[in-house]
Amino acid sequence: MGKFLGKLDLFGMIVLIAALGLYSYRGVWTVYQTAAAAAGGAMILAAIVAKRREIAAALKRRSTLFSLNSFISVLIILGILSLINFLGYRHNKRFDMTAEKLHSLSDQTLKVLDQIQVPVKAWAFYPGGEYKPAKDLLIEYRARNKKFEFEFVDPDKQPQVAKKYNVRVYGRFNNPFTRISVVYGTVVLESDGRTEKIEKQDEEVREEDITNALLRIIKPESKVIYFLTGHGEKSIDESEAEGYSMVKEGLEQERYQVKSLSLVREQKVPDDCAVLVVAGPATEPFPEELDKINQYLERGGSLFALLDPPPAAGLRDFLLKWSVEVGDDLILDGTDNFPTRFLVNDACVLAKKTLVHGAILRFDGQVTTIAPGDGPCYRCVFPEPPPPGAVPSCSQAGILGAVAGIIGSIMAAEAVKAVLNLPGLLKGRILSMNALDMSFREVNIRRDPNCAVCGDNPAITRPFDMEFSCEIGDGG
Numbered sequence: 001m002g003k004f005l006g007k008l009d010l011f012g013m014i015v016l017i018a019a020l021g022l023y024s025y026r027g028v029w030t031v032y033q034t035a036a037a038a039a040g041g042a043m044i045l046a047a048i049v050a051k052r053r054e055i056a057a058a059l060k061r062r063s064t065l066f067s068l069n070s071f072i073s074v075l076i077i078l079g080i081l082s083l084i085n086f087l088g089y090r091h092n093k094r095f096d097m098t099a100e101k102l103h104s105l106s107d108q109t110l111k112v113l114d115q116i117q118v119p120v121k122a123w124a125f126y127p128g129g130e131y132k133p134a135k136d137l138l139i140e141y142r143a144r145n146k147k148f149e150f151e152f153v154d155p156d157k158q159p160q161v162a163k164k165y166n167v168r169v170y171g172r173f174n175n176p177f178t179r180i181s182v183v184y185g186t187v188v189l190e191s192d193g194r195t196e197k198i199e200k201q202d203e204e205v206r207e208e209d210i211t212n213a214l215l216r217i218i219k220p221e222s223k224v225i226y227f228l229t230g231h232g233e234k235s236i237d238e239s240e241a242e243g244y245s246m247v248k249e250g251l252e253q254e255r256y257q258v259k260s261l262s263l264v265r266e267q268k269v270p271d272d273c274a275v276l277v278v279a280g281p282a283t284e285p286f287p288e289e290l291d292k293i294n295q296y297l298e299r300g301g302s303l304f305a306l307l308d309p310p311p312a313a314g315l316r317d318f319l320l321k322w323s324v325e326v327g328d329d330l331i332l333d334g335t336d337n338f339p340t341r342f343l344v345n346d347a348c349v350l351a352k353k354t355l356v357h358g359a360i361l362r363f364d365g366q367v368t369t370i371a372p373g374d375g376p377c378y379r380c381v382f383p384e385p386p387p388p389g390a391v392p393s394c395s396q397a398g399i400l401g402a403v404a405g406i407i408g409s410i411m412a413a414e415a416v417k418a419v420l421n422l423p424g425l426l427k428g429r430i431l432s433m434n435a436l437d438m439s440f441r442e443v444n445i446r447r448d449p450n451c452a453v454c455g456d457n458p459a460i461t462r463p464f465d466m467e468f469s470c471e472i473g474d475g476g
């Protein structure tokens with residue numbers, strides 16, 4: 001019996017740690033955990049009572065020669081104290097002894113609730129509608145500030161409401177190991193036309209989740225993005241193919257304010273400008289405008305420049321002052337028709353610019369990178385375009401979007417390597433793929449000394465546009 005009692009505190013400790021540990025991990029306290037914690041506590045208590053004389057003697061004695069059993073008991077008591085301390089720190093939960101569970105919100109939550117000036121509504125989406133633990137929590141929020149209200153919605157019974165708030169996360173989670181069943185849902189806070197969503201998969205919504213969302217919705221941090229105008233930039237008000245109205249909408253959905261800015265009219269870039277976007281100007285901004293942008297950057301501002309190829313404005317000199325070099329040394333050719341393919345190849349070889357070439361037709365695709373002076377060009381392999389009608393054009397044979405995606409991605413990877421001067425470019429290699437059997441093949445190609453454009457005695461010394469009949473090559 002004595003031996004059993006000696007180990008009892010250890011068993012008790014394990015049971016207690018399991019119960020508390022589960023709470024720490026899941027943040028859910030159930031009746032099973034209460035029972036386990038009580039049993040564990042009782043076991044420890046029983047062991048301590050049984051060994052009380054031994055422990056007291058051990059604590060009094062200055063010698064370290066007390067029994068191991070007593071030593072373990074002391075350690076266990078210290079362990080429990082520090083574990084409770086740790087949990088208290090982690091969950092920052094005040095234990096509320098009042099029957100109505102009043103005043104059990106944290107100080108931080110109360111502070112946030114006191115700041116609410118405009119109505120905030122919490123839509124709580126739970127399977128079956130009301131869910132008591134969440135309701136108890138929301139009642140406390142409302143008790144503090146009547147501007148806060150809530151409503152429970154069963155997403156299966158009111159799918160139109162769930163759809164309006166784009167609610168997908170709700171259900172019941174049964175843990176097969178602990179047999180604990182958790183009901184989880186989505187809480188959407190709505191205020192002044194804006195929403196904040198709290199989605200907890202397989203988990204309870206906690207006070208800190210609601211308070212954080214509340215903080216975000218009552219103090220929205222709305223950054224302002226300005227788009228420069230006046231030089232043929234893409235317009236945020238235009239919905240045509242070149243227009244940026246969808247960009248504006250997308251940014252506004254992300255809670256940014258989007259405005260146009262004319263630096264001819266304004267004295268400076270506004271102080272609330274989070275980022276200034278210069279979206280594809282056709283002509284260079286005036287020097288006074290660039291001065292204003294420069295002052296803005298010196299104040300710590302941010303610039304996002306999108307540049308079209310020449311003859312559009314490059315902002316080259318301006319950006320170089322800020323150590324940004326606008327290069328024109330890489331060409332990606334996805335045009336995929338014969339006149340353009342040969343023209344681009346010749347022009348790149350003559351101008352010594354790296355060319356990433358991609359082509360697709362039906363289920364086939366191919367990529368190669370041409371680095372003039374370092375390997376073959378396209379004309380080394382195909383000296384002449386095929387005779388008219390020999391190869392069906394894309395518009396005749398069709399292309400597959402998925403193949404375009406694969407080839408486009410490979411070209412993009414080539415471009416990244418070329419820009420970063422990394423090895424491994426598809427130089428001297430044609431990578432071809434077939435999506436039907438999903439095979440990739442590689443063919444090595446060599447520079448032809450007799451090539452008309454990159455050979456030892458080139459016949460082509462300036463780019464020329466070959467006259468083609470319309471039968472081939474107008475595809476894409």
Ligand SMILES: [Zn+2]
Nearest residue numbers: 377380451454
């Ligand atoms: Zn060549």
